[in-house]
Amino acid sequence: MNIDCLSSLRGCGGAGFPTAFKWQAVRDANNSDSKVIICNADEGEPGTFKDGWLFDNHCEAVINGMRRAAEYVGAQRGFIYLRPEYSIQRELIVHQIEAMVADKLLSPQSGRIFQATCFPGRPAHLSNDGLNLIELSSLDWFVKHGSQDLIGETQETGGLLHHSQAEHPLPINEKVETGFCLDICIGGGAYICGEETALLESMEGKRPQPRHKPPFPTTNGLWGLPTLVNNVETFWWAERLLSGEWTKPAERLFSISGDVRNPGVYQAPLGTSARELIDDYAGGTTGDEPSCWVPGGAATGVLPPALLDCRMDNDSLKEHGTALGTAALTVYCQQSALEVSAKTMRFFAQESCSQCTPCRIGCAEFSDYLHDDNHHWPHAGPIDDWLQAMQLGSICGLGFTAPLIIRQLQKHFGFEVVGVE
Amino acid sequence: MINGKQVEVLPGKSLLDACASLGIDIPIACHDEHLEAYGGCRTCLVSLEGAPRPVPACKTLTAPNMVIETSNQELDSVRATVNEMLECDSRSALNSWSDGNRFIGYDPQQCIMCDRCVRYCDEVMQCSALEHVGQGIEAFIQPTQGQSFLDTTCELCGGCVSTCPTDALYSKQSLAALKENSADVLASTRTVCNYCGVGCVIDIESQGDTIINIEAEQGVGPNDGHLCTKGRFAWQFVNHPQRLTQPLVRDPQSGELIETSWDKALAAAASKISEIKKEHGPDSLAFLASSRCTNEDVYSLQKLARAVVGTNNVHSCAAT
Numbered sequence: 001m002n003i004d005c006l007s008s009l010r011g012c013g014g015a016g017f018p019t020a021f022k023w024q025a026v027r028d029a030n031n032s033d034s035k036v037i038i039c040n041a042d043e044g045e046p047g048t049f050k051d052g053w054l055f056d057n058h059c060e061a062v063i064n065g066m067r068r069a070a071e072y073v074g075a076q077r078g079f080i081y082l083r084p085e086y087s088i089q090r091e092l093i094v095h096q097i098e099a100m101v102a103d104k105l106l107s108p109q110s111g112r113i114f115q116a117t118c119f120p121g122r123p124a125h126l127s128n129d130g131l132n133l134i135e136l137s138s139l140d141w142f143v144k145h146g147s148q149d150l151i152g153e154t155q156e157t158g159g160l161l162h163h164s165q166a167e168h169p170l171p172i173n174e175k176v177e178t179g180f181c182l183d184i185c186i187g188g189g190a191y192i193c194g195e196e197t198a199l200l201e202s203m204e205g206k207r208p209q210p211r212h213k214p215p216f217p218t219t220n221g222l223w224g225l226p227t228l229v230n231n232v233e234t235f236w237w238a239e240r241l242l243s244g245e246w247t248k249p250a251e252r253l254f255s256i257s258g259d260v261r262n263p264g265v266y267q268a269p270l271g272t273s274a275r276e277l278i279d280d281y282a283g284g285t286t287g288d289e290p291s292c293w294v295p296g297g298a299a300t301g302v303l304p305p306a307l308l309d310c311r312m313d314n315d316s317l318k319e320h321g322t323a324l325g326t327a328a329l330t331v332y333c334q335q336s337a338l339e340v341s342a343k344t345m346r347f348f349a350q351e352s353c354s355q356c357t358p359c360r361i362g363c364a365e366f367s368d369y370l371h372d373d374n375h376h377w378p379h380a381g382p383i384d385d386w387l388q389a390m391q392l393g394s395i396c397g398l399g400f401t402a403p404l405i406i407r408q409l410q411k412h413f414g415f416e417v418v419g420v421e
Numbered sequence: 422m423i424n425g426k427q428v429e430v431l432p433g434k435s436l437l438d439a440c441a442s443l444g445i446d447i448p449i450a451c452h453d454e455h456l457e458a459y460g461g462c463r464t465c466l467v468s469l470e471g472a473p474r475p476v477p478a479c480k481t482l483t484a485p486n487m488v489i490e491t492s493n494q495e496l497d498s499v500r501a502t503v504n505e506m507l508e509c510d511s512r513s514a515l516n517s518w519s520d521g522n523r524f525i526g527y528d529p530q531q532c533i534m535c536d537r538c539v540r541y542c543d544e545v546m547q548c549s550a551l552e553h554v555g556q557g558i559e560a561f562i563q564p565t566q567g568q569s570f571l572d573t574t575c576e577l578c579g580g581c582v583s584t585c586p587t588d589a590l591y592s593k594q595s596l597a598a599l600k601e602n603s604a605d606v607l608a609s610t611r612t613v614c615n616y617c618g619v620g621c622v623i624d625i626e627s628q629g630d631t632i633i634n635i636e637a638e639q640g641v642g643p644n645d646g647h648l649c650t651k652g653r654f655a656w657q658f659v660n661h662p663q664r665l666t667q668p669l670v671r672d673p674q675s676g677e678l679i680e681t682s683w684d685k686a687l688a689a690a691a692s693k694i695s696e697i698k699k700e701h702g703p704d705s706l707a708f709l710a711s712s713r714c715t716n717e718d719v720y721s722l723q724k725l726a727r728a729v730v731g732t733n734n735v736h737s738c739a740a741t
Binding site: 381 | 460461462463464466474475477480495498499501502503505506507509510533534536552553554555556557558559560566
C-alpha cells in the first residue's frame with residue numbers, strides 16, 4: 001500500500017502530528033506479531049463534536065480507515081475508544097461492525113464492548129445497565145496480581161504477554177482467527193482519557209494518568225505493543241484519500257458553535273478565515289460583533305474579534321500564539337474573554353489528573369486567580385514564572401497548554417495591565 | 422556531557438543516579454530507591470539537548486552522547502516555582518479520614534500527592550491497600566475504596582508512613598508519645614529488632630526514656646529500610662506497667678508467682694526438669710523454641726534437649 005497521498009494529512013485530534021509519519025513508525029516498530037490500532041473517539045475538548053457527527057454519518061468510512069491502517073502497519077486488532085456519552089454512536093458502531101463481520105470484512109470475534117477505567121472517586125456519568133460490558137478493571141484483579149508484576153513482565157519480555165496480562169480481560173493475546181478484529185472500549189469519562197497515553201493506561205485498567213514520553217505509543221503502546229492511536233477524523237480522511245474519493249489536499253471538519261445562527265459541523269479547506277466560517281458556513285453570529293472567539297477547542301485560548309480574518313491553519317494561528325487544535329470554532333457575543341478564560345481554567349483545574357505538580361497546582365491557582373474579582377495573585381513568584389513552570393514542567397499537553405489561556409488574555413486583551421497588582 | 426563536562430557513566434541508569442554518582446545533587450520529592458521512578462513532583466527536571474522541554478532526571482535513562490544541564494536560569498526558575506507550588510499545595514481538610522487502625526493517620530494538608538505511599542504499597546508490599554482518589558487539587562490518598570485499613574489487604578507495616586516525604590501519613594503512636602515542650606533531648610539508638618530471627622536493623626528514636634518512633638535506614642541490615650508491623654509499631658510494651666522485668670517462680674505452698682533472681686529461676690527450672698526426667702524418662706519432656714530465637718539460640722536448645730536431657734522432642738514454631 002502506498003500512503004504518499006496522506007502527506008497532506010495531519011492528525012485531527014488536536015496535536016496535528018503528520019499522520020503518515022505515525023503510520024510509518026508503527027509499521028517499522030520491530031514487534032511484528034502483535035500491533036494495535038486505536039481510534040481515539042474520546043471527544044472531550046470543549047466545543048468539539050465532529051467525531052460524534054462522523055460516526056452518525058460516516059461510520060463505515062471511519063472503520064474502513066482503521067482497516068487500511070491495520071493493513072499498512074500490520075495490526076490484527078483494533079479498538080474504538082469511545083466517549084461514554086456517545087451511546088447513539090455506540091449502537092451505530094455495533095451495527096456497522098455486525099454488518100462488516102457478516103460480510104467477512106472483520107474477524108468474527110469483533111464487536112465486544114469493554115469498559116475502561118477512570119479515576120477512583122469520580123462519579124460515573126451514566127449507567128450502562130443492559131449493556132454486556134466487560135470491565136477492564138477490577139480491584140480484586142489488581143490485588144491478586146499487583147501492578148508491579150505487570151510492569152516487570154512487560155519490560156522483561158519486551159512487550160510479549162505473560163500470565164498476568166493473559167488474565168486481563170482485554171483479549172490482547174487472544175489469537176485473531178481471520179481478518180481484523182475490532183472491539184469497542186467505552187472510555188473512562190475524564191477529559192484526560194483522550195490524551196493518548198492516559199487512554200492506554202485506562203484500557204490497561206489503571207488510573208488514566210499520562211505516561212512519560214519517550215517511549216512513544218508507536219513503539220511501546222498498549223501493554224508495550226506498538227500502537228497506532230489516531231483521531232476519528234484522521235481515519236476518515238485517510239480512508240477518503242486512500243480510496244481516491246478525495247483527491248485534493250485534506251481539509252478539516254470545523255465544529256462551529258456558540259453564538260452563531262447555524263451551529264454544526266462544516267467541512268472547509270485549511271486556511272479559510274474564521275469570519276468566512278462564521279458568516280458563510282454557520283449563518284453569521286446571533287449578536288453583533290463577537291466579544292471573543294476560540295479557534296480550536298478550549299485549550300487554544302481566546303482571540304479578539306480583530307483577528308477574525310486570520311486564516312484557520314496551524315502556521316497562521318501560531319503567529320497569534322495559538323493553534324488549530326481540534327478545529328472547534330466557538331464564538332462568544334455575550335461573554336467576555338475573561339469569563340470564557342476563567343471557565344476554561346476551572347475546567348482544566350478539575351480535569352488535571354493530579355500526577356504532576358505544575359498542572360495540579362498551577363491550573364487550580366490560575367482558576368482562583370481568574371475567578372477572583374480583584375485578580376489578586378497571592379504568591380511570591382511572578383505569574384510569568386508560574387506560567388513557564390507549567391509550560392515546561394508538566395508531563396502532558398493539558399499542563400503545557402493551560403498557560404496559553406492566560407498568555408492569550410495578556411497578549412490580546414491587555415490582561416496584565418488589569419490583572420497584576 | 423553533564424554541565425559542560427565530559428563524563429562517562431553506565432548506560433541505562435537513571436540520570437538521577439548518574440548525577441548522584443558524580444556528586445551532583447538533584448533535589449527530588451517523589452523518589453524512593455525502593456520504587457519505580459514516578460516523575461510526578463517535577464523538582465528533578467534537567468535540560469536534555471534535543472528534547473522539547475526539560476526532562477525528569479528520575480525517569481530518564483542514560484544513553485550515549487547525551488548533553489545534560491542540571492542547572493541554568495530557566496531550570497532554576499522552574500524548580501523554584503515548583504517548590505513554591507509544593508509549599509502551597511494542601512488538600513482539603515475534608516479529605517482527612519480516620520479509621521479504626523491504631524497506627525497510621527493521614528493529614529491531607531501536608532500531602533503533596535507524590536504517590537510514594539501508594540506505590541510503596543503496590544510495588545514493595547503488593548498490597549494495594551492505599552489508593553490515589555480523585556483529580557486535580559481535589560485528589561487525595563485513602564485506604565482502598567474508602568475502607569478502614571483493617572478491612573483492606575493492609576498489613577499495617579507502616580512503609581507508607583516511612584516513605585512519606587512530608588508528615589501527611591504519620592504514626593499515631595508517635596504523635597501521642599511525643600511531648601512538645603519537653604526538656605528531654607531526642608535521641609536515636611541503632612539496634613536489632615528482637616521480634617524474630619531475621620535481625621532487622623532498627624533505629625529507636627526516643628525522648629528521655631520514652632520511645633517515640635522506630636525507623637529503619639535504607640541500605641542497612643537484612644531489612645534494607647523495610648519493617649513489619651511488629652518491628653515498627655509494637656514498642657508500647659517497653660514502658661508498660663505490666664511488663665515482666667524479673668523472672669517469676671511459683672511458690673509451692675501458696676501457688677503465687679513470686680519475683681526472684683535469674684540464678685534461682687534457672688535452678689528451679691533445672692531441678693524440675695531433672696526430676697521429671699528421673700521419674701518419667703527423657704521422652705516425657707519436649708522443648709519448643711520461640712520464633713523470636715535466632716538460629717544459634719535454636720541450635721543451643723536442641724543441644725540441650727538431645728545431649729543433656731536425651732530426647733528428640735524438640736521443635737521451633739518458626740519451622741512450621
